[in-house]
Amino acid sequence: MLKTAIAHSEVLDLITRMAADLKAGMRPGAALVGIHTGGVWVAEHLNRHLSLPDPLGELNIAFYRDDFSHIGMHPSVRPSTLPFDVDGRHIVLVDDVLFTGRTVRAALNEIFDYGRPASVMLVVLVDRSGRELPIQPDVTGTTMDLPTGQHVKLIGPDPLSLVVQRAA
Amino acid sequence: MKPHQIQIDEQGRLKHFISIEGLPRDLLIAILDAAQSFAGVGERAIKKLPLLRGKTIATLFFEPSTRTRTTFELAAKRLSADVLNINVQSSATRKGESLLDTLRTLEAMHCDMFVVRHPMSGAAQLIASHVAPHVRVINAGDGRHEHPTQAVLDCFTIRRVKGDLSSLVVAIVGDVLHSRVARSDIHALNILGVGELRVVGPKTLIPPGVEALGVRVFYDLEPGLRDADVVIMLRLQNERMQGTLLPSAHEYFQAYGLTAAKLAVARPDVTVMHPGPINRGVEIDTAVADGPHSVILQQVSHGIAVRMAIMSMAMGSQAAPRRTR
Numbered sequence: 376m377l378k379t380a381i382a383h384s385e386v387l388d389l390i391t392r393m394a395a396d397l398k399a400g401m402r403p404g405a406a407l408v409g410i411h412t413g414g415v416w417v418a419e420h421l422n423r424h425l426s427l428p429d430p431l432g433e434l435n436i437a438f439y440r441d442d443f444s445h446i447g448m449h450p451s452v453r454p455s456t457l458p459f460d461v462d463g464r465h466i467v468l469v470d471d472v473l474f475t476g477r478t479v480r481a482a483l484n485e486i487f488d489y490g491r492p493a494s495v496m497l498v499v500l501v502d503r504s505g506r507e508l509p510i511q512p513d514v515t516g517t518t519m520d521l522p523t524g525q526h527v528k529l530i531g532p533d534p535l536s537l538v539v540q541r542a543a
Numbered sequence: 544m545k546p547h548q549i550q551i552d553e554q555g556r557l558k559h560f561i562s563i564e565g566l567p568r569d570l571l572i573a574i575l576d577a578a579q580s581f582a583g584v585g586e587r588a589i590k591k592l593p594l595l596r597g598k599t600i601a602t603l604f605f606e607p608s609t610r611t612r613t614t615f616e617l618a619a620k621r622l623s624a625d626v627l628n629i630n631v632q633s634s635a636t637r638k639g640e641s642l643l644d645t646l647r648t649l650e651a652m653h654c655d656m657f658v659v660r661h662p663m664s665g666a667a668q669l670i671a672s673h674v675a676p677h678v679r680v681i682n683a684g685d686g687r688h689e690h691p692t693q694a695v696l697d698c699f700t701i702r703r704v705k706g707d708l709s710s711l712v713v714a715i716v717g718d719v720l721h722s723r724v725a726r727s728d729i730h731a732l733n734i735l736g737v738g739e740l741r742v743v744g745p746k747t748l749i750p751p752g753v754e755a756l757g758v759r760v761f762y763d764l765e766p767g768l769r770d771a772d773v774v775i776m777l778r779l780q781n782e783r784m785q786g787t788l789l790p791s792a793h794e795y796f797q798a799y800g801l802t803a804a805k806l807a808v809a810r811p812d813v814t815v816m817h818p819g820p821i822n823r824g825v826e827i828d829t830a831v832a833d834g835p836h837s838v839i840l841q842q843v844s845h846g847i848a849v850r851m852a853i854m855s856m857a858m859g860s861q862a863a864p865r866r867t868r
Contacts, residue, residue: 438580438592447556448594448859452580461588488589 380527381517383534389500389516390417394424396514397467397498401425405465405496408432410482411453413471413529417500420535421469432457432466439481461490471529473499473515476508501527501537549671556860559671559680560853562689563730571695571734577852578699578845584621585847594855595624600656601649604683605631608660610819610843611683611693615658618850627654642666643673650675656858657681664688679857681850687723693818694727696849698735700842701773704814708732712810714741714767715758717777717799717826720748720788724818725777726756733757743767744777744799747788764799771809776801776817779826792825802828806836814838 381389406429409418415433422431437452468482479497486492500516505523519527521539530536550566552558557570584590600619604612612628619626629649640648649657656679659667664686671680684690698708705711713732719725719742732740733756742753743761754760761767768774779795789795806813815827815836823829832839 435580438594443594443859443862445862447862448577448856452577454580454583456583484593488587488591490588 378539379536380519380539381537383536386500386516386529386535386537387420390420391424393417393498393500393514393516394421397421398425400513401467401496402465402494405467406432406459407467407469408434408457408482408486410468410470410478411435411455413500413531414469416529416532416535417471417498418469419532421498430458432459434468434482434485436478436481436485439485441477441481455485457486457489461486461492463491463493466492466495467498468495469498471499472501472503472527473497473510473512474503474505474526476506476510479510480508500529503527549668552860554860557853557856558860559667559682560691560857561668561671561680561682563691563694563727563734564689566691566730566734568734571698571731574695574849574852574856575699575702577856578695578849581621581851581855582845582848584851585844590621591623592621592851593623595619595622595858598622598624598655598858599627599653600624600658600854601627601629601654602658602683603629603631603645603649603660605659605661605666606684608683610846611660611690612658614843614846615681615683615692615850615854618847618854619658621847622851622855624656624854627652642670646670646674650678655679655861656854658683660684662686677861679861681853681857684723687721687726689727689730690723690818691727691731692846692850692853693724694731695853696842696846697724697728697775697816697818698731699845699849700816700838701732701814703841703845704838705772708735708737710738711772712739712741712770713737713773713775714743714761714771714809715775715777716743716764716767716801718748718779719744719753719777720750721780722777725775728775729753729756729758741767741771745789745795764801764805765808768805769808771813773814773816774801774806774809776815776821776827778818778820779822781822792822796825800824800826800828801831803830803834806831816842819843 407418409415434455496513498514499512502515503519524542527539550559550561616626658681660683666685667682715725741759817839
């Protein structure tokens with residue numbers, strides 16, 4: 376059962392507001408890194424708003440997930456690309472939905488395998504309930520209070536919409 | 544049980560990696576794609592992924608090997624596994640312990656995977672059919688049968704250098720008779736649908752009936768190399784040669800050794816490959832081995848990414864069947 380929670384134009388409005396918040400709180404010289412796939416879409420929009428000089432980094436955290444021993448290898452994993460030097464860099468990590476916090480934990484581990492960043496900020500489109508790790512966003516588009524059985528997912532890349540679905 | 548039945552589980556996932564023969568095309572492509580993802584890890588500051596953290600992998604080499612064993616070891620370490628290199632030459636098997644007793648001992652040490660090279664064809668499969676259910680077996684070369692990870696890295700290299708395989712002419716040159724690399728390469732390239740596949744060598748070193756595997760046979764080097772896009776040279780395996788198959792290494796080089804002059808009939812952008820170790824001046828001239836067409840050292844680096852892909856996919860099937868989420 377799919378239910379569109381937030382339509383394209385509203386998602387874009389959220390991202391515009393996030394860009395403004397980010398501009399206020401972001402350190403000079405920071406680089407954006409999106410988490411594959413929804414986080415990359417949000418990061419692309421943010422990058423356009425902020426017109427940052429560096430290309431966007433893309434992280435695919437499949438090799439860092441903590442459930443490998445439960446679900447095995449993900450079939451085709453696009454490699455991560457961080458097209459800048461991570462050492463000493465301020466990083467803005469972008470994801471679509473922050474839920475348990477495990478994806479962000481994995482992303483942090485992967486970033487540190489590229490180098491030692493000066494700082495990492497977390498930006499998410501949706502901060503939903505159900506955290507299992509002590510991870511909180513610095514910039515949030517919207518918050519949702521959902522029961523554990525429901526999932527919110529960003530559909531895209533064009534148009535972007537947020538849908539809520541009951542877990543199968 | 545045929546090897547290709549033992550190496551795939553009920554969900555169609557890679558369980559062991561024993562042979563290319565019988566490997567489904569989509570699984571071979573999945574391995575190549577995964578290797579592509581792993582290839583970038585070698586260029587990072589920290590060349591390690593946490594995928595196989597807490598797993599123990601034992602390499603069991605009953606035949607000497609440097610590059611295959613070390614690239615397996617490096618691949619396992621880049622996946623954060625713990626690696627035991629069992630030096631079989633100086634171990635308990637020399638004291639009369641049977642192969643299966645050695646395995647039981649290693650299983651008792653909670654090894655999760657065995658990487659096996661053995662001079663006997665079928666050894667890896669024999670081991671795979673006797674290990675505990677959670678243990679995975681990778682064939683690192685068994686007798687004259689197969690060397691499947693080498694074939695995957697050869698295909699990976701060709702795909703990286705040339706792209707689409709369907710229009711390529713690939714020539715495998717040399718001692719095809721004794722070569723498990725040739726056998727695995729032939730199966731892999733045909734599964735992937737290569738344009739034309741040739742084997743080239745003296746009659747005494749081409750197995751009779753090899754055409755049945757889907758290759759064209761050439762007994763002379765020049766027509767065999769004509770318009771080839773890729774040339775895979777095989778090592779002249781002196782240590783396996785018995786009797787009078789060849790007059791001498793020198794005469795072999797005159798007739799079948801790859802020199803720049805002989806390579807001129809191939810396509811101008813021809814790629815030259817060799818599984819190593821190379822015998823300079825026997826099957827390949829130094830000028831070609833170190834020349835602009837050679838990708839021999841790239842093959843070695845690709846071997847790490849390919850072995851990472853195969854080990855993580857096989858180990859990933861230890862997990863319960865995938866749930867949709």
